[in-house]
Amino acid sequence: MAEVRVMKVSREQAAANRERIIEAAGELFRRKGFAGIGVADIMKAADLTHGGFYGHFDSKDDLIAQASRRSMQRSAEAWRKIMARSSGNALTELLTHYVSSRHRDDPAHGCAFAALGSDAARCGKPVRAAFAEGLAPLIDILTELVAGRTKAVRRRKAIAAMSELVGAIILSRAVDDGALSDEILDAARRELLDAAR
DSSP states (O other), X not given: OOOOOOOOOOHHHHHHHHHHHHHHHHHHHHHHOSTTSOHHHHHHHTTOOGGGGGGTOSSHHHHHHHXXXXXXXXXXXXXXXXXXXXXXXXXXXXXXXXXXHHHHHOGGGXXXXXXXXXXXXXXXXXXXHHHHHHHHHHHHHHHHHSOOSSHHHHHHHXXXXXXXXXHHHHHHHHOSOHHHHHHHHHHHHHHHHHHHO
């Protein structure tokens, strides 16, 4: 009878493996959607065996919520960096950064709301809760940047701007006509920039 050796993974290695899974999942989900990628493919991308998945996550939905949360935290961090390094109008820089062909053409590294918003709408409460949590800091950032007499007015404008930002990227990705896709981005960017002025 052959002896089976089980190697114990250190806590540090387990934490590093979990991070690799979350990172790989976040990118793959944004590229292919929640239904478009399976656990085996995520684990392969993380260079780990499929069998180790349930040692880190309760379910694929648990991973979806955690990977989405991470992606949205990164978006908020990126937005804060744009604000911090802005030499002029931070809102203009943020809008121009978001509504761009670079963002449209790279969903795997872009905004989780634009890549996965419609997928999240069909998910259970934990995933939708992660999206609600992830949306809050982005709305807060926009509320800081938009003009308005009261915080309630600025928040309303921020929510409308966020909706237009996400919608512009979704529509520009949805059409198979490059000129129309560019036109969608250009129109949304101009309207948002006009409103920002």
